Amino acid sequence: MEADPENPRLHLAWALVSIKTTDGGIMLNHPDDLERWSEHLFKAGYRFHPECQEIKRLPPRRGDEHWLNPTYQWVPIDTPDPAPIRTPDVTQYTQYEQADLLEQMVRDGKFAPEQIDDMLARGQIREDRIAPAPMLARPEPVIDVSRLKDVPRPEPKKHKRRKR
DSSP: OOOOTTOHHHHTGGGGTTOBOTTSOBOOOOHHHHHHHHHHHHHTTOOOOGGGOOEEEEOOSSSOOOTTOTTOEEEETTSOOOOOOOOOOGGGSOHHHHHHHHHHHHHTTOSOHHHHHHHHHHTSSOGGGOOOOGGGSOOOOSSOOTTGGGSOOOOOOOOOOOOO
16 A cells, blocks of 8 residues: 555555554554545644654565555664565476475465376376375264264254243
């Protein structure tokens, strides 16, 4: 969410993100609420003056810059920005290193069974290096409920109405 000095709804909304609460948590508010509050403050006479700014907002280190990502940080204005986290260029990896990455993702349950079968058929992953993902396996039933169909159900109790 970027500041727009000409738009009351965006003028201060950026500054209302991830404000700490008294219990140490962080307020998560919908962008529409932030824009309404910004407009209210704008109409009340508040304006952003960069020369007066003492803190700045750092975006999340990981994940999307989204209002539901509570990892924004407010830090002193002179705090250096951290180096960005970069994902590796897997085209620079060998075929075996690429297979290792895919196999790790298979073990973590990131692919559907059909995708795993396709990667095995193409030789992109090695069958001896992947364990079946527990979330893809069907759990054994805990209780045998096959005979419950024949069990007669009790009649519901009828309650007497109280007199008023």
